[in-house]
Amino acid sequence: MHRALITGGTSGIGAAFAREFAERRVDLVLVARNADRLSRFAQEIRTRYGIDVEEMVCDLEIEADRERVEARLSEESTERPAIDILVNNAGFSVRSDILGEDLSLHDSGIQVMIKAVLHLSNAAGRAMARRGQGWIINVNSVSGYLPQNNYSAIKSWGNTYTEALAVRLAGSGVHVTSLQPGWVRTEFHERAGISGSSIPDFLWLSPERLVQECLRDVARGKLISVPSKRFKVLAFLARIAPRNAMHSIAAWFTKRRDSEKPLPKHSAKGTK
Numbered sequence: 626m627h628r629a630l631i632t633g634g635t636s637g638i639g640a641a642f643a644r645e646f647a648e649r650r651v652d653l654v655l656v657a658r659n660a661d662r663l664s665r666f667a668q669e670i671r672t673r674y675g676i677d678v679e680e681m682v683c684d685l686e687i688e689a690d691r692e693r694v695e696a697r698l699s700e701e702s703t704e705r706p707a708i709d710i711l712v713n714n715a716g717f718s719v720r721s722d723i724l725g726e727d728l729s730l731h732d733s734g735i736q737v738m739i740k741a742v743l744h745l746s747n748a749a750g751r752a753m754a755r756r757g758q759g760w761i762i763n764v765n766s767v768s769g770y771l772p773q774n775n776y777s778a779i780k781s782w783g784n785t786y787t788e789a790l791a792v793r794l795a796g797s798g799v800h801v802t803s804l805q806p807g808w809v810r811t812e813f814h815e816r817a818g819i820s821g822s823s824i825p826d827f828l829w830l831s832p833e834r835l836v837q838e839c840l841r842d843v844a845r846g847k848l849i850s851v852p853s854k855r856f857k858v859l860a861f862l863a864r865i866a867p868r869n870a871m872h873s874i875a876a877w878f879t880k881r882r883d884s885e886k887p888l889p890k891h892s893a894k895g896t897k
Contacts, residue, residue: 637832639655652677653677679705695747719776761801
């Protein structure tokens with residue numbers, strides 16, 4: 626039986642991955658910061674699907690916590706089954722001015738969405754390559770093609786890094802996928818105080834559809850998964866468009882977003 630470790634695994638895209646894997650009888654290791662929410666969600670999955678669910682309360686900004694997850698990914702003892710699927714999903718909106726006096730949210734974003742992805746993928750990739758089988762799914766974004774803000778810059782790194790990782794692991798038996806969503810209806814925007822009212826309804830996807838299409842792409846051996854035809858087209862156009870045109874589009878999107886009436890912020894660091 627396979628075992629998947631999912632970061633940010635209790636809400637949004639992470640929870641959708643957890644449920645979809647559970648439907649397929651894949652045991653889980655769920656990584657999240659909120660212990661109460663993690664416990665409730667893990668028990669819900671156990672009760673509904675009858676699979677094994679490990680709980681890891683971790684803040685991926687904290688080095689010691691991140692190292693515990695790395696150790697679990699590297700583990701090959703007979704005491705606990707090895708991890709053969711990693712979903713790097715934890716993340717949050719970095720809605721903060723790149724010229725602002727306070728760069729703490731940017732620093733946090735880099736820790737969680739760059740450093741943690743790098744370290745966890747490294748641990749998983751080495752362990753899986755030794756066994757000759759495994760799957761790594763990094764949840765990136767089509768916004769990585771748009772020079773809009775530091776979140777876009779972080780996701781641009783994620784898109785490129787995941788392709789580099791796939792090149793490095795070619796022939797090892799470890800398959801790598803860069804999941805590049807567009808707008809997905811989760812708590813991600815709400816937690817950042819973004820209403821999303823400027824985005825047309827037809828552009829929004831459900832996390833369930835996103836995950837199902839991603840796993841179909843994984844089964845087909847695809848490196849890049851952009852769920853839905855509309856976002857495939859948008860991502861393709863973003864990749865081939867002149868950069869000055871993309872600068873204008875990014876400025877337009879930013880202006881539209883900034884004109885939205887903000888929602889009350891629950892926490893800057895919500896998961897996708």
